[in-house]
Amino acid sequence: MNKIFAIAGLAIRTAVRSRVFIWLMILLVSAIIVLPLILKGDGSAAGRAQVLIHYNLRIIAIILTLATVWVACGSVSTEIRDRHIHLLVTKPVSRLQLWLGKWFGILCINAALLSIGGGLTYGLLLWETREGVLTEEDRATLAEEVFVARRPFYAETKSHDSIATETLEALMVRGDIPENMPAQRAYKTIKRFYQLRENSVLPGTVKEWRFELPMNMGPDEDVILRYRFSSSRQAQRRSTAGMWTAGRKNDLAPFRHRHASYPGGAHQFTVPRAAIPDDGVLYVKYMNAETKYPATVVFDGNSAVTILANSGSFSMNFLRAMLVLFIRLAFFASLGVTAGSLLSMPVAVFLSFFVLSLSSFGDYIASVASTGLFYIPHHPEHVEPTTFLNTIAQSFFKCMNVVSSPLARLDPLESLPSGLLISWAFIAESILFLLIIYAGLSAVLGVGCFNRREVAL
Amino acid sequence: MIEGGTGKDPVIIAEGLTKVFRDFWRRPKVRALDSVSFQIQKGEVVGLLGPNGAGKTTAIKLLLGLLHPTRGLLRVLGRSPRHVKSKERIGYLSEESFLYDHLTAEETLDFYGRLFDLGRNIRKERINQLLEMIGLKHARRRAIGEFSKGMARRIGIAQALINDPELMVLDEPTSGLDPIGCREVKDLILTLAKRGKTILLSSHLLADVEDVCDRIIILYNGRVCASGTVQNLLEDQTACRLTMPSLSPDTLKEVLEIMRQKIGNTPDVDRPQKDLEQFFLEVVQKAQEVAAVKTGVDKSAGVAGYLAREPERTGKTVLDELIEK
Numbered sequence: 001m002n003k004i005f006a007i008a009g010l011a012i013r014t015a016v017r018s019r020v021f022i023w024l025m026i027l028l029v030s031a032i033i034v035l036p037l038i039l040k041g042d043g044s045a046a047g048r049a050q051v052l053i054h055y056n057l058r059i060i061a062i063i064l065t066l067a068t069v070w071v072a073c074g075s076v077s078t079e080i081r082d083r084h085i086h087l088l089v090t091k092p093v094s095r096l097q098l099w100l101g102k103w104f105g106i107l108c109i110n111a112a113l114l115s116i117g118g119g120l121t122y123g124l125l126l127w128e129t130r131e132g133v134l135t136e137e138d139r140a141t142l143a144e145e146v147f148v149a150r151r152p153f154y155a156e157t158k159s160h161d162s163i164a165t166e167t168l169e170a171l172m173v174r175g176d177i178p179e180n181m182p183a184q185r186a187y188k189t190i191k192r193f194y195q196l197r198e199n200s201v202l203p204g205t206v207k208e209w210r211f212e213l214p215m216n217m218g219p220d221e222d223v224i225l226r227y228r229f230s231s232s233r234q235a236q237r238r239s240t241a242g243m244w245t246a247g248r249k250n251d252l253a254p255f256r257h258r259h260a261s262y263p264g265g266a267h268q269f270t271v272p273r274a275a276i277p278d279d280g281v282l283y284v285k286y287m288n289a290e291t292k293y294p295a296t297v298v299f300d301g302n303s304a305v306t307i308l309a310n311s312g313s314f315s316m317n318f319l320r321a322m323l324v325l326f327i328r329l330a331f332f333a334s335l336g337v338t339a340g341s342l343l344s345m346p347v348a349v350f351l352s353f354f355v356l357s358l359s360s361f362g363d364y365i366a367s368v369a370s371t372g373l374f375y376i377p378h379h380p381e382h383v384e385p386t387t388f389l390n391t392i393a394q395s396f397f398k399c400m401n402v403v404s405s406p407l408a409r410l411d412p413l414e415s416l417p418s419g420l421l422i423s424w425a426f427i428a429e430s431i432l433f434l435l436i437i438y439a440g441l442s443a444v445l446g447v448g449c450f451n452r453r454e455v456a457l
Numbered sequence: 458m459i460e461g462g463t464g465k466d467p468v469i470i471a472e473g474l475t476k477v478f479r480d481f482w483r484r485p486k487v488r489a490l491d492s493v494s495f496q497i498q499k500g501e502v503v504g505l506l507g508p509n510g511a512g513k514t515t516a517i518k519l520l521l522g523l524l525h526p527t528r529g530l531l532r533v534l535g536r537s538p539r540h541v542k543s544k545e546r547i548g549y550l551s552e553e554s555f556l557y558d559h560l561t562a563e564e565t566l567d568f569y570g571r572l573f574d575l576g577r578n579i580r581k582e583r584i585n586q587l588l589e590m591i592g593l594k595h596a597r598r599r600a601i602g603e604f605s606k607g608m609a610r611r612i613g614i615a616q617a618l619i620n621d622p623e624l625m626v627l628d629e630p631t632s633g634l635d636p637i638g639c640r641e642v643k644d645l646i647l648t649l650a651k652r653g654k655t656i657l658l659s660s661h662l663l664a665d666v667e668d669v670c671d672r673i674i675i676l677y678n679g680r681v682c683a684s685g686t687v688q689n690l691l692e693d694q695t696a697c698r699l700t701m702p703s704l705s706p707d708t709l710k711e712v713l714e715i716m717r718q719k720i721g722n723t724p725d726v727d728r729p730q731k732d733l734e735q736f737f738l739e740v741v742q743k744a745q746e747v748a749a750v751k752t753g754v755d756k757s758a759g760v761a762g763y764l765a766r767e768p769e770r771t772g773k774t775v776l777d778e779l780i781e782k
Contacts (some may be wrong), residue, residue, distance in 0.1 A: 004569035010557070083555040087616065090521045090549040091572040092541045377480040456523035457478070 003093050007101025008108060011075055015109050024067050028117045031059045036124065040233035045138035049146045052125055054417040059414065060117035061325050064235045067354060068110060068329050072336020075102040087453045095450045099337060099443060106333040108327060120323045148419040149317035150224065150308035155209035157302055158198060164191035182352065186434055196298065203294035211307050213280040222270050224308040225284065231263035233295035243287040246275045311421045320422040321412035327430045332356065334439035338446030358400055362408025369394065369401040406433040462463050468624050468655040469497040469520060474529035476515050479550030489515040491679040497657060505659040505667035507676035513659040516554060521549055534624060545573065552629050554613035558602030562593055562612050565601055566619055572619040573777050586761035587615040615641065621763060625649065627658040637741055639702045643669050648760045664677040700729065
């Protein structure tokens with residue numbers, strides 16, 4: 001370990017003395033101070049706090065990720081370019097120790113900078129929402145909506161696989177499936193039809209959800225019901241009146257909430273503890289009560305209606321978010337060190353930025369991986385260009401999706417500003433995917449190839 | 458036959474060593490070494506000579522595991538040169554001082570000491586002795602980037618000695634050094650050789666090699682062209698030289714006359730000259746006695762204690778003794 005620490009120490013010294021560390025710190029502090037002056041939010045105290053958390057932490061993550069990739073790519077490749085490596089590898093240091101030392105050094109720099117950035121953001125948040133600056137009402141709203149850590153509970157969903165299969169078979173027998181439409185695409189379309197039908201609430205009709213909440217909830221632990229929907233009158237920007245009720249299966253009397261809300265955005269209201277049965281099984285019903293401008297309402301997807309229950313403090317949630325950001329940086333550091341061990345600095349940086357960009361285009365990559373590059377969804381003749389090129393493109397995007405999917409999914413900044421809990425399970429998943437599997441594979445590949453590399457060519 | 462292959466305790470064994478450099482498409486580009494075979498025995502000081510591009514540096518890089526041989530067998534201290542264990546007993550001085558500019562002299566030596574897993578106290582003691590030996594004790598907290606080429610070279614020598622190595626590989630060890638530095642390096646090599654260390658050095662300066670080496674290997678175009686002990690290779694068997702105190706003109710005339718009668722012709726007579734290096738060293742030594750050096754390199758304090766100590770007396774290295782303490 002002494003050798004690894006020696007190499008890590010050297011990486012830290014290099015960062016500090018080459019002023020990389022100082023410039024990054026200046027950049028971070030400037031961004032943290034300047035951003036709140038530019039960003040205004042939606043005018044509410046809660047909105048302002050959410051914007052502050054989201055954008056400040058996002059900019060910290062972006063700056064540190066870019067810097068990590070740059071420094072990591074250079075950590076070994078510049079050693080080779082400047083021939084410092086000649087003295088390093090002629091000492092009793094294995095390539096694994098060299099790789100680990102460089103990686104560990106970058107992690108230490110990241111830990112320091114992330115602590116400074118995160119600490120400043122948290123301090124700024126407390127400062128901007130301190131007593132005397134905001135009204136008691138605003139502070140209460142903040143405590144209710146932002147400075148919380150709520151665990152989301154999702155309703156049970158019905159599987160449409162069997163009915164979609166049966167329908168597809170029936171349609172095929174009747175010859176109602178277009179000739180050039182693959183069965184897989186027809187199946188997906190049919191399944192999607194059933195899902196939309198299940199999630200649609202026509203005017204005057206009712207939809208019900210079943211939630212299983214913890215049984216040991218405290219007597220004062222109210223929960224939040226958060227929902228988002230789309231409407232058949234969405235383009236007209238009209239609100240839709242609805243009636244929400246919650247309680248036992250056949251007794252929804254304990255709670256009623258009537259509300260006219262606009263489609264598109266997220267809405268929420270509090271469901272009192274008294275409405276939640278002791279066994280934790282909560283039934284929620286929505287009645288489409290719009291009479292003036294009747295419209296069909298669609299609650300699409302599993303997360304369209306969620307119950308949020310308090311689960312720990314905001315400060316701990318903030319710390320967990322920092323930890324996940326650190327794990328993401330550890331992955332990018334490993335990627336950079338590996339790329340720098342095998343390639344020259346410019347090529348290593350190019351490759352690493354390519355992987356980094358995958359995390360930003362996760363949705364697009366997932367969609368191409370699923371449908372292919374040239375899918376034309378509304379083509380009048382259902383033309384399916386299943387060319388060789390499309391197959392190649394789809395396979396390529398599937399491979400990219402393997403990397404981009406966890407990177408896009410394991411992003412703590414999607415949850416923290418909304419007051420959603422970043423659970424230990426989420427952290428464990430981040431460690432498993434980003435640190436153990438991806439960073440581990442990157443390390444194995446990097447050390448393996450670096451071992452075989454002639455560093456004095 | 459393998460050159461130098463008669464000893465029982467080989468430190469380096471190279472048999473049919475070949476190195477071919479290839480281009481991006483793996484097509485052969487240059488054959489830097491071609492079936493080179495030699496052995497270096499424990500305690501030998503061997504010089505690797507040759508013109509530019511002869512393959513000296515390639516051979517050294519192969520010995521250190523920086524390059525991998527295309528063909529042939531290579532063993533250093535009984536192991537593959539890429540084995541980490543064998544590197545614990547090697548000291549390497551590269552052709553140029555590839556040191557970290559932002560580290561101070563002390564930090565540099567401490568860093569390399571840590572790579573050998575040396576304890577804090579041993580490192581501290583050795584760093585002090587080495588800095589004194591190379592005359593840079595006063596500059597221990599200056600960054601290497603501020604050093605002259607010669608000063609950086611001295612730090613390079615010190616880092617190669619931090620582990621008290623059994624085998625030293627020195628690539629152009631006197632490059633960039635002033636004549637005093639060159640003399641000190643040569644003295645150091647001789648001291649280390651006395652302690653039973655094995656030294657392989659490559660140099661363009663033939664006089665340096667002649668001064669310190671027991672044996673030389675001359676490479677040309679990737680092949681061994683000549684090899685053997687310095688004495689055997691350089692001795693002129695067709696002539697001999699007499700050296701005597703200065704004679705009066707009459708006595709000299711008589712001596713020459715006798716010799717002319719005995720050998721048939723008159724031998725050449727001249728006065729022996731000091732070489733320039735020796736003269737320079739004497740001048741600087743006198744100057745140092747008058748005024749202390751304020752910048753650059755101090756007067757060397759001789760070879761570092763742990764390097765100069767005779768191992769035969771105790772059979773232990775300084776490292777062993779310090780651990781026992």
